[in-house]
Amino acid sequence: MASSHGDLRHLLPASYKRHIAEWLEEDCPSFDYGGFVVGDSDGEAKLLGKSEGIIAGVPFFDEVFSQLGCSVEWHLKEGHPLPASQKTHAATVRGPIRKILLGERVALNILARCSGIATKTATLNRVLRAHGWQGTLAGTRKTTPGFRVVEKYGILVGGADPHRHDLSGMTMLKDNHVWACANNAASASASTASGALSEDDIAAAIPKAVQAAKAVGGFSTKVEVEVRSVEEANAAIEAGADVVMLDNFTPEGVRAAAKGLKEDWAAKGRAGTFLIEVSGGLNEGNAAQYACEDVDILSTSSIHQGVGIVDFSLKVSLRG
Numbered sequence: 001m002a003s004s005h006g007d008l009r010h011l012l013p014a015s016y017k018r019h020i021a022e023w024l025e026e027d028c029p030s031f032d033y034g035g036f037v038v039g040d041s042d043g044e045a046k047l048l049g050k051s052e053g054i055i056a057g058v059p060f061f062d063e064v065f066s067q068l069g070c071s072v073e074w075h076l077k078e079g080h081p082l083p084a085s086q087k088t089h090a091a092t093v094r095g096p097i098r099k100i101l102l103g104e105r106v107a108l109n110i111l112a113r114c115s116g117i118a119t120k121t122a123t124l125n126r127v128l129r130a131h132g133w134q135g136t137l138a139g140t141r142k143t144t145p146g147f148r149v150v151e152k153y154g155i156l157v158g159g160a161d162p163h164r165h166d167l168s169g170m171t172m173l174k175d176n177h178v179w180a181c182a183n184n185a186a187s188a189s190a191s192t193a194s195g196a197l198s199e200d201d202i203a204a205a206i207p208k209a210v211q212a213a214k215a216v217g218g219f220s221t222k223v224e225v226e227v228r229s230v231e232e233a234n235a236a237i238e239a240g241a242d243v244v245m246l247d248n249f250t251p252e253g254v255r256a257a258a259k260g261l262k263e264d265w266a267a268k269g270r271a272g273t274f275l276i277e278v279s280g281g282l283n284e285g286n287a288a289q290y291a292c293e294d295v296d297i298l299s300t301s302s303i304h305q306g307v308g309i310v311d312f313s314l315k316v317s318l319r320g
Contacts, residue, residue, distance in 0.1 A: 008059075008078070008153065008156055008157065009058070009059035011153075011156075012059060012149065012153070013149070015149075016059075016060065016063070016149050017063055017067075019146065019149070020060065020063045020064055020067060020106075021067060023064075023106050023110075024064065024067065024068070024102070024103065024106055027105060027106050028102060032098070032102060034101060035098040035099075035101060035102055036098075038097045038098050038101065039097070039098060040096040040097070040098050040099075041096070041097050041318060042094075042095070042096060042097070042318070042319050043094075043095075043096070043097040043100060043316055043317060043318045043319055044092055044093060044094045044095075044100075044316070044317060044319055045092070045093045045100050045104075045314040045315060045316040045317070046089050046091075046092055046314070046315045046317075047061075047089070047090045047091040047092070047093065047312060047313075047314055048087045048088065048089060048090065048312065048313050048314075048315060049076075049082035049087070049088040049090045049310065049311075049312055050087050050088075050311040050312060050313060051082070051084060051309075051310055051311040052081075052082060052083060052084035052119075052310075053081070053082050053115050053116065053118075053119035053310030054079055054080065054081050054082065054115060054118050054119050054122060054157070054158070054310075055076060055077075055078055055079065055080050055082065055090060055111075055115055055118075055310075056078060056079065056111075056114045056115045056117065056118035056119075056153070056154045056157035056158070057078075057110050057111045057113070057114030057115060057118075057150060057153065057154065057157075058074065058078040058111075059153075060107075060110045060111070060114065060150060060153075061091075061107045061110060061111045064103045064106050064107040064110070065093055065095065065099075065100070065103050065107065067103075068095065068099040068100075068102055068103045069095055069096070069099055070093055070094060070095030070096070070099050070100055070103065071093070071094050071095060072091055072092070072093050072094075073091060073092045073094070074090065074091045075089055075090060075091055075092070076088070076090045076091070078157060079118070079157055082310065090312070093314065094319070097316060097318070100314070100316060101316070104314050107314075108312050108313070108314065110150055111310075111312055112309035112310055112311060112312055113147075113150065113151075113154070113307075113309055114150050114151070114153060114154040114157070115154070115309070115310035115312075116154070116307045116308050116309040116310050117151055117154030117155060117158065117303065117304045117307050118154040118155070118157040118158035119158065119310055120158070120302070120303045120304070120307045120308075121137070121139075121154065121155050121157075121158025121159060121160045121303040121304070122158040122159055123284065124137060124160075124283075124284050124287060124300075124302070124303055125137055125158065125159045125160060127284055127287065127288055128287060128288060128291050128298070130288075131288045131291055133288070133291035133292070133293075133295075135291065135295055135296050135297060135298065136160075136161050136296060136297045136298070137159075137160040137161065137297075137298055137299075137300075137303075138160060138161040138162070138163040138277075138297055138298070138299040138300075139151075139152065139155040139160060139161070139162050139163050139299070139300070139301065139303055139304050140163055140279070140299055140300065140301040140304075140305075141163065141164060141165075141166070142301040142304075142305050143304065143305075148165065148166075151304045152165060154304065155303060155304055158303065160303060161297075163299055170221060170222045170223070170224060171213040171217050171221055171222070171223045171224065172224045172225075172226070172245075173206075173209050173210065173213060173223065173224065173225045173226065174226045175226050175228065175247070177209060178202055178205050178206055178209055178225070178226070178232075179197065179202065179205075181205040181206075181208060181209045182197050182201045182202050182204070182205035183197060185201070185204070185205055185208070199229065199231060199232075202228075202232060203231050203232050203235045204235075206225060206227075206232060206235040206236050206239060207235055207236075207238065207239035209225070210223055210225060210236060210239035210240055210241050211239060211240075214240060222242040222243060223240070223241050223242050223243075224241065224242060224243035224244070224245060224277070225241045225243070225244055225245065226245045226247045226279075227244055227245065227246060227247065228247060228248070230257050230260065230261065233246070233257065233261055234261070234264075237261070237265060237270070237273075237274050241274060242274060242275065243274065243275045243276075243277050243297070244261070244274060244275075244276055244277070245277040245278070245279055245299075246258065246276065246277070246278050246279075247279055247280045248279075248280035248281070249278065249280070251286075251289035251290050254278050254290050254292070254295065255292050255294070258276045258278075258292065258294035258295050259292075259294045261276060261294075262276070262294045275296040275297060276294060276295055276296050276297070277295075277296065277297035277298075277299055278290050278295050278297070278298050278299070279298070279299040279300065282298055282299070282300035282302060283300065283302040284302070287300065
């Protein structure tokens with residue numbers, strides 16, 4: 001798990017604080033009528049975990065209240081499991097009652113969502129490890145606009161790889177990239193005029209796409225190619241792709257393709273020069289079917305897209 005190597009908050013960009021400020025402004029863009037009623041008496045609030053899961057999103061929760069002049073004391077560490085059968089006192093927030101209530105919903109929304117993602121991620125990780133697979137579980141870029149840093153953070157707390165954060169993080173040549181390159185190359189052909197591209201057209205376009213990506217990305221930017229067949233995978237590896245993604249293969253197809261690719265390229269002296277990633281509809285119910293020793297990465301949006309929350313609440317009391 002990434003958090004075993006240090007405090008994950010040190011990964012966060014300075015921009016996350018700006019996001020917090022924007023979310024607070026969104027929730028109270030003008031008058032705080034409820035805050036007027038309660039005033040600025042000092043108080044504190046208990047953060048209670050009310051459903052099963054693991055805690056994730058501590059830096060974001062802290063920043064909400066820091067911007068409002070409040071303090072947070074955590075009684076449980078990030079990544080700590082919460083039981084389903086009781087209310088767990090996870091943290092205490094202290095400061096003016098008005099400010100605690102001003103940040104309450106924003107802080108709870110972030111924490112609940114981030115914790116839900118971490119919990120889902122950890123669950124799928126356990127399923128895969130129980131089957132003996134030692135590869136990398138990764139998320140995808142199918143994240144909520146404006147909320148990606150929180151969702152990727154939750155994936156890390158849950159013990160998985162966040163994959164690329166944005167289009168600049170790695171060159172991923174997906175089917176549409178390759179198709180567009182093939183279409184451009186064959187623009188004068190009869191096959192293009194009919195709207196159809198052959199497998200040979202696609203495979204021929206892959207080396208040119210990889211070479212173009214490496215020419216501008218340089219030595220520090222990996223290149224991944226999404227492929228639909230072993231022929232396309234071989235074309236990508238031959239061109240120097242760092243990762244090939246077997247997309248929407250059957251479990252049996254994945255096992256055969258991954259084993260064949262690793263053995264064939266090892267015989268050519270290219271063992272260990274590329275990684276095999278599998279993606280396409282993976283979830284808790286089927287991911288283990290794709291987990292085999294020749295597959296390095298399983299990537300899925302099921303650990304962060306459409307995921308439930310971990311329920312939290314804040315209970316306020318006055319301080320004498």
